[in-house]
Amino acid sequence: MGENQKNDISLVKQALILTVIFLTIEAIGGYLSGSLSLISDAFHMLSDVSALLLTFGALRLGQTLPSKERTFGYHRVETTTAFANACILVLIGLWILWEAFQRISAPPPIQVSLMLPVAFIGLIVNLYIALRLHGSHDLSVKSAYLHILADTLSSAAVILAGIWIMVTGEMWVDPVLSLLLSVFIIGSALPVIRESGAILLQFAPRDIDFSALIADIESIPGVGGVHNVHVWSLCSHTNVLDAHIFTCVENMADQEVIKQEIKQRLEKYRVYHSTLEFECNECKDCSVVQPFKDPHNSTKGRNGKGH
Secondary structure, eight states, X not given: OXXXXXXXXXXXXXXXXXXXXXXXXXXXXXXXXXXXXXXXXXXXXXXXXXXXXXXXXXXXXXXXXXXXXXXXXXXXXXXXXXXXXXXXXXXXXXXXXXXXXXXXXXXXXXXXXXXXXXXXHHHHHHHHHHHHHTTOOOHHHHHHHHHHHHHHHHHHHHHHHHHHHXXXXXXXXXXXXXXXXXXXXXXXXXXXHHHHHHHHTTOOOTTSOHHHHHHHHHTXXXXXXXXXXXXXXXXXXXXXXXXXXXXXXXXXXXXXXXXXXHHHHHGGGTEEEEEEEEESSOOTTXXXXXXXXXXXXXXXXXXXXXX
16 A cells, blocks of 8 residues: 555545534534534535445545456546545535525525524535645545535635625525535535546546647657557556557567667656557557457458458
């Protein structure tokens, strides 16, 4: 287990304990004060507990060594967790949005003397947790960080709403701020859904210049061409590549030199696992990217003949 991963696990565990403690305080405070923004924040913190639990589990499972049954181990748990967390966040945001619209026309009375202290404590707790989680490169930790960040802004908004109500006596500001918070919550979750969804669907990583990667490999002395390339992400910090390498070098020792050079160059694209198939006779109809062939339903060319 790497030092960064140990640190992530320790931080997530600490964040989980603090979140559970304050969730209890905020849920009681929101119920007694009648504040929708405080109740919304309490529900969102419930999703934070779920997010942090899943993240903690993902980090622990991610360290499990591969086996014959699970040749890649549990690396995908991180991405699946991030996707699930973000979907939960969207659902919470939609619920808050609905409740806010319901209350705008007839906002209930709010006990500001209870609402403000609870929101202030929540702001301090969330700020501390967010600062501790910020900067991690692990996708599941990023997802949990977004949950906490949304709660931090929510606590700040609740404080502003409480001050406004205390000064003006206008209760409508509470559901209006809750409405704005729900938009932020949904907006913060969508990029995580897009990123984790792309990994689960095995799309090429967005931060990789595919053409540059191919050109990098083809510039190696002895490489005549590259085709049938598939590149995808195993998790947020590891990319995987499959490729056929055309070379006229027949000596196995020389091929090994080429292979090691390719693997070294792939590291700058965060490709740490690659399967390279060397060929001395390049297929004339091979393209850089090819679909997988189904032997029971082979793809045919324009002339009607199979490839």
